């Protein structure tokens with residue numbers, strides 16, 4: 001039995017190890033990183049249907065868990081340290097405006113990688129541990145003290161792309177081509 005080392009308040013990294021123990025030997029070991037990524041994109045698309053089309057919180061919640069599990073599978077496959085990756089990008093501040101509570105305006109500033117690296121070191125004491133603490137950190141970066149959402153509306157485009165991907169992966173036998181097209185459209 002492996003599950004005993006794991007619990008809800010464990011560090012984020014432990015969640016990745018837990019999914020590795022559950023799935024990796026039997027299911028994910030034979031899949032390429034690209035296959036896992038494709039599955040992650042499909043689950044993402046299907047989840048967005050519950051969030052943005054049918055407004056079904058129960059379905060959205062279930063898919064959020066699946067997205068996280070597949071993201072962990074990808075991290076395992078490419079041996080990515082999920083905590084380091086998150087902290088280097090979000091060291092308790094928004095990577096663009098570098099503020100602890102995002103104050104981004106349109107168009108958002110370019111990312112200053114050197115400054116971000118410095119902040120990751122300076123703020124090391126504040127680095128979250130558990131999944132819950134990471135969630136609290138993101139909530140405080142992207143929501144102002146009033147609880148008002150500060151993410152610019154243009155980022156809704158991302159959600160739309162994933163919603164389209166979900167529809168396409170249901171309809172099409174060649175979802176990958178469509179996903180690539182959607183991504184190309186997003187970045188243009």
Ligand SMILES: [Zn+2]
Nearest residue numbers: 094097102104
């Ligand atoms: Zn910002």
